Amino acid sequence: MQKQNGSDPAKIRIGIIGIGSMGKGLVYQAHITPGVRCVAVCDTDVKRCTAVLTWLHIPHSIATSRAVMEDVTRRGEVAVCEDGLWVAECADVDVVIEASSAILPAAEFALATLNSGKHLVLMNSEIDLLFGPLLADIARKNGVVCTSCDGDQYGVLKHQIDDLALWGLDLVMAGNIKGFLDRSANPTSIVPEADIRNLDYRMCTSYTDGTKLNIEMAIIANACGLITTTPGMHGPRAAHVQDVFNCFDFDALWKDRRPFVDYILGAEPGGGVFVIGHCDNPYQREMLAYYKMGPGPFYLFYRPYHLCHIEAMGTVLQAARRQTPFLVPDYGFQTQVYAYAKRDLKAGEVLDGIGGYCCYGLIENFKENHASPGLPIGLADNVALRRDVPEQGRISLDDVSYDPARLDFALFDRAFGLPANAAV
Template sequence: MMLVDTFLRKREETNNHIKVGVVGAGEMGKGLINQIYKHTPGMEVAVTYSRNLEKVLECYRVAGIENFKIVETLYELNESLNLGISCITQNIDLLIHCEALDLLVDMTGSMEFSTQLTYDAIMNKRNILSFNAELDATIGPILKKMAVGAGVQYSIAEGDQPGCTLNLFRFVKNMGFEPLVCGNIKGMLDHYRNPDTQANFAQQWGMSPYMATNFADGTKVAFEQACIANATGMKVGKRGMYGFESNEHVDNLTHLYDIDELRRLGGVVDFIVGAKPGPGVFVYATTDDPHKIKYLNYGKLGKGPLYNFYIPYHLLFFEIPTSIVRMIDLKDDICSAKSGPVVEVITKAKINLKKGDYIDEIGGYKTFGVCDNSDICRKENLLPLGLANGARVKRDILKDQILTFDDVECNEDTLIYRLWKKQEEMFQWQG
């Protein structure tokens, strides 16, 4: 999106900066703050929220932000922003109600907090950009519908696989090709990893062991691909996706897919473990146009019928400012559900569960997530992993068993559960 730098340069020249409210001061929040302050003209970190002031102070120290103020009231926030002073607060309501902000960016990764934040932002007519694929895969369709109704924007960002894949999908489709696979390249997969096995890796990269487990046990890729499916209308070829393993380059793996089956499904989301280039994303597409076929072969993309287009990386927080400009100046949607759920992430037992157990959070010891098509999930009453945290197990469950709503008692008072139920009712016609 090279158009973005032109818009940013114009904003810098006219001193009309995009004012960003950053929510969260973990490693990803720190990276975004550093990226905006040091390397993004025409944009400013207007205010950062965290419950932990020390974390924000560390973010500002890394970025070199020296002119800042800790604020507790909306009046203080607005006064400081008028003076060009970046702010820090422990009161999330200030960001929700500050009309000077162009948008909020959720960098927390928390399901419960992110649900409330996104809901409140939309209800108060605030644009919100999310870095939370787990939330979007669970209730993204209703959040998007609410945002459209409120006249604001909601999307997940570039930098993570869903946003990067949607960029590639749109690029390929705009050239007149037919995308049939949206793929994710994973370095490894072990469904039975847990926060203990991932503790050292997590410490090395400054992340929580639960987050590291979410990556390793396949849950994260399931959520990411569900986001893509809901944004494109693609399905999964089978429960859990095909999930092929190979150490070859994705250029050489188009033979793994049956083009007639792909077309019957309307395209699929999938992942390949161990392939090159990793980490990266790819789109397998086809065409019936003889002229295109001739010049794809000339361009070294092969003889088809599937052709590989790929990006050999995703760049985390480095790419988020691009998403911000696209949302604010171009009114462009990066990645959000086009309608109701197409693919869901359901709950699978990582260990034997006993009656009376409580399911822990995503990336924990007891469950992991796999994808299935939404019509099957609802027909079989399967439990979305995004609703499983804190649920009480009602009967013994064997390792590798898929959980249903009949197997657990969910906390039905949570906002995410209530929104999910509304989403189910709203889009039930799709089943």
């Protein structure tokens, strides 16, 4: 294993917020990546931080104050704390990676990071989707970068979409490969599977009920100007990604030339992503056939893996060295993920957010929600229902009592008001 010189001032200094399964991988990757150095880690459970640092034999100390934190970082150790604001505002941090799955606290950490003149890399897809346009706007005004992170499905898809543009093919579809789906999953039913995978129960629930998938596809849609052709996407079952042409009628779905997001269920290669490109040039089609890509005019390009934390440091380096984001919601809120009831919900019940017992999220086109605005799944936490909602029913903003001044609602409203959303 390559080890870092902890005191090398030329290295990009990283602070990581959230040391769950993803955060642990980020600490490891920062430790072995040339040109970067992790100087601060944060989690509400500091034992997670000290465990990974001890495992990697990295000198560290627990910071009991902001002043102590800066003393620790300046003597070449990693500072450990439980308050993300300390990391966001630490003078010895160049780039903050937000890797928690929180929303309200993470929003505060993100704002503090950008307002402190630091670059922000989001491995928190929840706040990325909810507040991404606003955070990108604040970053620009502060002369720093806020960006989604490479390594997750939407990051890998961005590379593939860029390739199609470079090659002169039209983008038809950006696709995900989902292993399994149970809309009714909850933190109790998921325990056996989560324990096998060593995952947090709520996080594993959000994977299983499809919310995370929908969030990921909404992020790439908002970055690249894609839509969904139906709420929640189609998600047909397939044995292999190469069966995709038997699953979708691309002539019909792409008749207006609007690229869209979707997924296939249960297909190999598990963990992969794919794009469908279109080419009607006779010469190129002849050559693509020669290159074993089929007769066209629709073509499948897939990557059989995404590597999460392993690929993340490229985004850090791009933000810090080149001052450019890897992935941002350039198209504003093209899509959003809205809350649907997992079971019959009664008036007065308090919703419990992503990965809970009450609701799952489905992607929808944002402009189609103006007449009856849905409740974004990221805001469906600690708000009470005003009326009954049946199982699989869509939960609207009017269905819940909420405080518009609450930070998450207020930030979402600010994001909605940005010029990027004017044409949506």
